[in-house]
Amino acid sequence: MGMLVDGKWKDVWYDTDSNDGRFVRESASFHHWVTPDGSAGPDGDGGFPAQAGRYHLYVSLACPWAHRTLIVRSLKGLEELIGVSVVSPLMLEHGWTFNRDEGSSGDLVADRQFHHQVYTAADPHYTGRVTVPVLWDCERQTIVNNESAEIIRMLGGAFDDLTGNTLDLYPQALRADVDAWNERIYPAVNNGVYRAGFATAQAAYEEAYRELFAELDHIDQHLGQHRYLTGDRLTEADIRLFTTLIRFDSVYHGHFKCNRQRLEDYRHIPGYIRDIFQLPGVAGTVDFNHIKTHYYASHRNINPTGIVPVGPAIDYHQAK
Ligand SMILES: N[C@@H](CCC(=O)N[C@@H](CS)C(=O)NCC(=O)O)C(=O)O
Numbered sequence: 175m176g177m178l179v180d181g182k183w184k185d186v187w188y189d190t191d192s193n194d195g196r197f198v199r200e201s202a203s204f205h206h207w208v209t210p211d212g213s214a215g216p217d218g219d220g221g222f223p224a225q226a227g228r229y230h231l232y233v234s235l236a237c238p239w240a241h242r243t244l245i246v247r248s249l250k251g252l253e254e255l256i257g258v259s260v261v262s263p264l265m266l267e268h269g270w271t272f273n274r275d276e277g278s279s280g281d282l283v284a285d286r287q288f289h290h291q292v293y294t295a296a297d298p299h300y301t302g303r304v305t306v307p308v309l310w311d312c313e314r315q316t317i318v319n320n321e322s323a324e325i326i327r328m329l330g331g332a333f334d335d336l337t338g339n340t341l342d343l344y345p346q347a348l349r350a351d352v353d354a355w356n357e358r359i360y361p362a363v364n365n366g367v368y369r370a371g372f373a374t375a376q377a378a379y380e381e382a383y384r385e386l387f388a389e390l391d392h393i394d395q396h397l398g399q400h401r402y403l404t405g406d407r408l409t410e411a412d413i414r415l416f417t418t419l420i421r422f423d424s425v426y427h428g429h430f431k432c433n434r435q436r437l438e439d440y441r442h443i444p445g446y447i448r449d450i451f452q453l454p455g456v457a458g459t460v461d462f463n464h465i466k467t468h469y470y471a472s473h474r475n476i477n478p479t480g481i482v483p484v485g486p487a488i489d490y491h492q493a494k
Contacts, residue, residue, distance in 0.1 A: 185267045195375020202321035208332045224332045226255040232308040235461040236468030238417040239322040240307035246326040248455035251339040263468040343410040351404045355411040362389035371430025397442035416450045425469045444494040451490045
């Protein structure tokens with residue numbers, strides 16, 4: 175685990191000391207946009223037209239942020255257009271690395287050894303964290319974007335003329351509602367589990383824990399009346415929430431001490447998780463071996479033995 179400083183790898187853990195023991199997630203650094211015709215995206219730059227075979231995703235199957243991009247790639251029928259390289263689940267002194275062990279693919283673009291080499295290929299003087307997901311442009315040999323929220327938005331629309339897929343995960347009429355859910359779910363839930371798990375002070379942990387379960391209670395209540403967050407239509411807000419929920423009972427409940435209760439003990443959340451898990455193309459993106467191995471065996475400051483728990487035994491294929 176570490177970061178790049180002026181293009182050089184440094185093995186350092188997150189700095190929580192300067193924030194009273196709180197984990198503060200760094201913002202992503204690459205914000206270019208793929209657009210249907212290469213015209214300028216929200217960043218104001220153009221030059222990234224949607225084309226089959228041009229873009230490539232670097233993901234970890236363990237990572238909830240990267241998982242969002244795999245689900246949207248699948249739901250939007252982009253498997254043939256956008257390739258994927260899967261890193262090793264272990265993230266240790268070199269950060270994310272490439273190998274071809276169980277479920278990992280190696281770097282299918284340039285056979286690199288370390289994921290940080292993808293970043294220095296884009297910017298030899300890059301300073302910052304080296305994260306997944308990354309959307310790579312094989313033609314310009316650079317990182318288009320490394321923010322999952324933006325990548326799923328692009329995958330959700332930019333390639334529609336090529337695929338003919340019209341599923342709209344950010345429909346105009348629901349945008350305000352989707353934005354509002356995203357805004358409350360990111361700090362309390364998506365990042366909330368990390369704020370609890372990576373806290374290095376009791377008060378910081380408890381603050382995150384309280385906000386997390388208050389929001390989960392709210393969501394459970396809401397799902398008593400609605401199939402999805404914004405009503406009867408699946409949107410990107412559901413996908414963003416799902417990738418945290420599917421990891422919760424296996425990892426966050428124990429490893430990150432988010433243990434007031436399991437999600438399976440809620441009334442409506444278990445059915446919601448299964449609803450999304452069982453949508454065509456979603457279950458194949460979920461890999462509990464990578465998920466559990468990554469968290470329990472990579473964060474040695476939290477779990478020094480690196481032992482990966484065998485359970486829990488939860489069947490997401492069953493109706494609930
Ligand atoms: N804002 C980013 C966050 C991505 C992120 O933090 N990914 C984690 C994996 S779950 C990572 O690569 N961490 C490595 C690090 O922080 O050094 C996104 O949503 O794409």
